[in-house]
Amino acid sequence: MSKSLNQIYLPAFGGISLVIAVALVMSNREYADDRMSMLEGRIAQVDAHAAESKQLASALALELEATKAEAATVTATLTALAPVSEGTFGLGRAALAEEIAAWDVDVLPDGRGLPAGQGDVWTGEEVFAERCGSCHGDFAEGVDNWPVLAGGFDTLADEDPVKTVGSYWPHLSTAWDYINRSMPFGEAGTLTADETYAIVAYILYSNDLVDDDFVLSNENFSDFDMYNAKGFVIDDRPELEYAEWRAEPCMSNCKDEVAVTMRSVFLVETPPEGGSNSVMNHSSLEGIPSFTANGPSFIPASTAKPEAPAAQEAAAEPAKGADAGAELIAAGEKVFKKCKACHEVGDGAKNKSGPQLNGLIGRTVGSVDGFRYSNAFKALMEEGRVWDEESLAAFLAKPKSYIKGTKMAFSGLKKKGDQEAIVAYLNSFR
Numbered sequence: 153m154s155k156s157l158n159q160i161y162l163p164a165f166g167g168i169s170l171v172i173a174v175a176l177v178m179s180n181r182e183y184a185d186d187r188m189s190m191l192e193g194r195i196a197q198v199d200a201h202a203a204e205s206k207q208l209a210s211a212l213a214l215e216l217e218a219t220k221a222e223a224a225t226v227t228a229t230l231t232a233l234a235p236v237s238e239g240t241f242g243l244g245r246a247a248l249a250e251e252i253a254a255w256d257v258d259v260l261p262d263g264r265g266l267p268a269g270q271g272d273v274w275t276g277e278e279v280f281a282e283r284c285g286s287c288h289g290d291f292a293e294g295v296d297n298w299p300v301l302a303g304g305f306d307t308l309a310d311e312d313p314v315k316t317v318g319s320y321w322p323h324l325s326t327a328w329d330y331i332n333r334s335m336p337f338g339e340a341g342t343l344t345a346d347e348t349y350a351i352v353a354y355i356l357y358s359n360d361l362v363d364d365d366f367v368l369s370n371e372n373f374s375d376f377d378m379y380n381a382k383g384f385v386i387d388d389r390p391e392l393e394y395a396e397w398r399a400e401p402c403m404s405n406c407k408d409e410v411a412v413t414m415r416s417v418f419l420v421e422t423p424p425e426g427g428s429n430s431v432m433n434h435s436s437l438e439g440i441p442s443f444t445a446n447g448p449s450f451i452p453a454s455t456a457k458p459e460a461p462a463a464q465e466a467a468a469e470p471a472k473g474a475d476a477g478a479e480l481i482a483a484g485e486k487v488f489k490k491c492k493a494c495h496e497v498g499d500g501a502k503n504k505s506g507p508q509l510n511g512l513i514g515r516t517v518g519s520v521d522g523f524r525y526s527n528a529f530k531a532l533m534e535e536g537r538v539w540d541e542e543s544l545a546a547f548l549a550k551p552k553s554y555i556k557g558t559k560m561a562f563s564g565l566k567k568k569g570d571q572e573a574i575v576a577y578l579n580s581f582r
Contacts, residue, residue: 259329263374266328270369271350273357279347280354283336291560292316292358293493293505302358303505305379305524312417318359322381324373328352358505360526364557409449411442429492432500477576484577487570494560497581506560510581515539528557541579545571 259265281290287298294300304314313320317327332348334340343351353368361379368376415437418430441448488497494506501508507520517537518529525533532555537543547554548571550564565571 257329257333259325259332261323261325263325263370266325266370266373267345268370269345269349270367270371271346271348271353272367273350273353273362273364275346276350276352276354276357279343280351283339283343283347284351287337289493291494291505292355295493300505301355303524305359308380308383316359317355318361318379320380320383322378322384324352324356324376324378327355328373360524363527405445409442409444412437412440432502434500480573480576481580483569484573484575487565487574488577490565491574497578501581509578512539512581513541513544513575513579526558528555541575544578545575548574 257265280288280292287295288301289295289298292301293303299316300314301317304316304319307313307319308315321327328348331351332341332343332345335343349368349370353362353366356362356368356376357364357366359379415435416433419433421429421431423429439452441450441452443449491506491509494504495509496502496504497509501510503520503523507523507525515538516533517539518525518533543554548565551558551560552564565574
């Protein structure tokens with residue numbers, strides 16, 4: 153008797169489903185076990201790393217404490233006195249007395265520090281001309297823009313003071329020390345002590361502070377008082393004045409109007425032969441506008457350049473004598489270049505290291521106002537001596553022989569033609 157299909161297949165399918173279910177359950181259980189094992193392993197690794205990190209942190213903390221202790225020890229060592237060392241390190245040797253003396257060259261105002269030695273005016277003139285004259289001139293008058301060393305007395309209160317060794321420096325030791333250490337320019341330290349004494353003596357002579365027979369030495373050095381020794385005071389302005397006028401500076405719109413209140417007293421011109429000369433500026437303030445934020449108060453009218461005068465008809469040929477006189481004056485102008493460093497002539501001429509020479513012929517010797525003459529010139533002025541062409545030519549030939557004691561160090565004009573030419577040139581400035 154046959155069975156139905158349901159009775160055959162249903163039990164079979166039920167068995168298969170049970171087997172599959174059991175297999176799935178077993179598979180999931182194995183996966184869960186593996187997962188749990190993996191997680192337990194990672195937890196163990198984290199715990200191990202945490203232990204190592206804790207040990208590392210402890211080690212670093214100990215190292216930090218040790219470093220702090222070492223730093224404290226080093227600081228205490230640096231501030232403590234150095235230990236006394238027995239013996240030497242075997243480096244170098246003790247300085248010799250001569251080596252110490254070579255460095256110990258500063259000179260004080262009272263003469264301390266000066267080496268033994270001496271120098272006279274005439275030796276100083278020779279050394280100065282050879283070693284210093286190329287910059288400072290043979291007569292300490294200064295060449296071009298190099299410093300003037302002589303003259304300038306009683307000018308410190310002027311608008312254009314002349315500050316020289318004679319007129320300004322308060323201590324003779326400054327001159328000696330500076331020359332000894334720094335001069336000649338480019339050859340510092342090559343002067344002997346005697347040469348330095350002689351140069352300083354000559355500078356004093358050039359300033360008419362000593363006579364021509366003066367000898368400067370370490371023995372009489374401190375006895376000499378400079379002309380401006382009392383001209384310096386202690387600067388007390390920071391305590392007494394600064395607080396009264398110091399304030400924040402104005403940087404914009406500081407004035408409603410700005411005007412030119414004065415012109416330059418001197419102008420610098422460059423002559424054809426080179427160098428430079430300071431000349432008086434005779435310009436006035438007339439015609440100069442004032443200025444505001446809106447511009448100048450007015451614009452000066454331009455003026456046309458004056459036309460050259462029409463050529464004049466040729467004049468009659470001048471006499472030969474007039475030609476000769478003009479040529480002699482022209483030659484004298486060239487010779488006068490030797491004198492321009494110390495003397496001036498012409499409009500606006502003023503005293504420099506020598507007196508101005510306008511109207512020299514017929515003038516009493518040593519009579520220019522405001523110039524400090526040597527004692528020799530003062531004596532001639534008291535005698536009433538007057539310059540004429542003959543006496544001027546004789547003086548220019550040999551100045552020191554003609555007037556004993558003159559401080560003019562110029563050696564003289566050897567050529568008679570030069571003497572005649574410069575006398576004619578000076579005679580043209582009446």
